[in-house]
Amino acid sequence: MKKRLVLAATLVAALTGFVATAHAEYPEAPVQFVVPWPPGDFEDILTRMIAKHMEEKTGVPASVVNKPGGGDGPFPGALEVLNGPADGSMVGSFVIGVPIVGPVIDIGIEEDSFTPVGIFLTYPFVLAASGDAPYSNMAELAAHAQDNDVVLGHFGAGLTPTRASFAAARKLDFEFADESAFDLLDCNTLSSGDADVINTTLALVEPCLDEINILANIGSEPIAKLDGVETLAAQSGINDIELWNGLFVKKGTPQDVIDTLASIAEEVMAGDEAQQLMAETGARVYWQGSDESAARIETDRAKNAELDE
Numbered sequence: 682m683k684k685r686l687v688l689a690a691t692l693v694a695a696l697t698g699f700v701a702t703a704h705a706e707y708p709e710a711p712v713q714f715v716v717p718w719p720p721g722d723f724e725d726i727l728t729r730m731i732a733k734h735m736e737e738k739t740g741v742p743a744s745v746v747n748k749p750g751g752g753d754g755p756f757p758g759a760l761e762v763l764n765g766p767a768d769g770s771m772v773g774s775f776v777i778g779v780p781i782v783g784p785v786i787d788i789g790i791e792e793d794s795f796t797p798v799g800i801f802l803t804y805p806f807v808l809a810a811s812g813d814a815p816y817s818n819m820a821e822l823a824a825h826a827q828d829n830d831v832v833l834g835h836f837g838a839g840l841t842p843t844r845a846s847f848a849a850a851r852k853l854d855f856e857f858a859d860e861s862a863f864d865l866l867d868c869n870t871l872s873s874g875d876a877d878v879i880n881t882t883l884a885l886v887e888p889c890l891d892e893i894n895i896l897a898n899i900g901s902e903p904i905a906k907l908d909g910v911e912t913l914a915a916q917s918g919i920n921d922i923e924l925w926n927g928l929f930v931k932k933g934t935p936q937d938v939i940d941t942l943a944s945i946a947e948e949v950m951a952g953d954e955a956q957q958l959m960a961e962t963g964a965r966v967y968w969q970g971s972d973e974s975a976a977r978i979e980t981d982r983a984k985n986a987e988l989d990e
Contacts (some may be wrong), residue, residue, distance in 0.1 A: 704929065707769055707938045708735075711742040714928075716774045717758025720746055723802055723964045724884075724926040727775040727946040730949045731928070738945060745774075754837075755779055756788055763794055767931040769938035772798070776926050777841055780978050781985050797974035798942045800927035801950050805883040805963035806842040808913065811871045814878075817894045819916040823853035830858035834876030837862050841924045842899045842983075846880050848988045849897075850919035868893070883907070883963040899923060905961040922984040927974055943970055964973045 706965035714728050725745065732743040748758035759779045765771040773779070773795065780797070783790035808819075816822040821927065825831065835843040838860070850856055855880075863870060866881035878896065879886075883904060885894060897913040898904045900923035914921035928946055930939060947968040949955055959966040969977065 702952045707941050708741045714745045714761050715758050717748050717755035720747050731946050734949050735945045767933040773929040776928050795929040798928035800925050800969040800974045802926040803965035804924045807883050808896040809886050810878050810894045812892045823855045826855040831877045833857040833860040833878050834863050834866050835880040842880050844988050845899050848919045849913050852917045906963050920984045
């Protein structure tokens with residue numbers, strides 16, 4: 682009898698140890714955050730803050746891996762996360778295009794391929810013109826474009842801010858005489874005359890802010906540091922879709938992994954470093970959790986379809 686009791690106790694201990702191992706606290710192994718763009722932009726800076734905080738808080742290595750896709754944008758990096766394990770060891774830091782555009786271009790991404798951990802960034806996109814341009818808002822631009830050629834510079838025709846610019850022009854009953862994609866859109870683009878109006882981020886034109894006209898910002902809210910500048914949506918009547926970035930994991934990733942990532946990222950976005958970045962650059966930094974982000978994605982799918990119309 683005594684031997685049987687000892688054997689039973691040993692089995693219970695072994696099973697208990699197995700269960701504890703199977704449900705070990707995340708993360709157990711190094712975590713890679715995949716940023717599908719070159720280093721240095723807002724999503725890269727903020728994701729590096731998240732990785733650093735995660736490593737400090739958990740003691741497990743966490744790093745950012747940049748996977749720029751060149752002409753294919755964020756999709757090669759997104760597919761790498763999709764082809765990885767669903768255990769939180771690979772986390773995507775993705776723009777709106779991955780869950781919104783990815784499912785409609787037949788590359789293997791479905792609407793439910795990724796689960797949003799949370800959205801944390803709105804890029805400070807603006808429409809800017811030179812300081813001597815005879816227009817300082819969208820109504821004045823529309824009036825000028827009726828009898829004059831206006832060339833638009835942008836980062837790509839398929840990018841959300843670019844598509845919003847085209848839609849706004851149609852709403853205001855004008856068309857750009859020409860448009861071109863640039864690798865860089867800054868003060869020099871305007872001063873050289875390469876484009877009359879540029880669709881770019883505020884940080885790239887900040888050095889000459891006093892010498893140019895900001896016609897509008899592209900997003901749901903005005904940029905605080907641009908006093909008196911209204912959103913493109915408010916000026917044109919298009920919807921307020923904006924270019925955002927968030928954390929995503931592969932479908933099937935355990936909820937405790939999502940919860941841990943969300944808790945760490947939320948702390949980072951509320952921290953002094955991230956909030957200082959927002960104050961200095963005009964980027965909007967915040968935290969929307971998984972459920973709220975999923976609802977936002979569904980809303981943005983409808984907004985995207987509306988822009989297509």
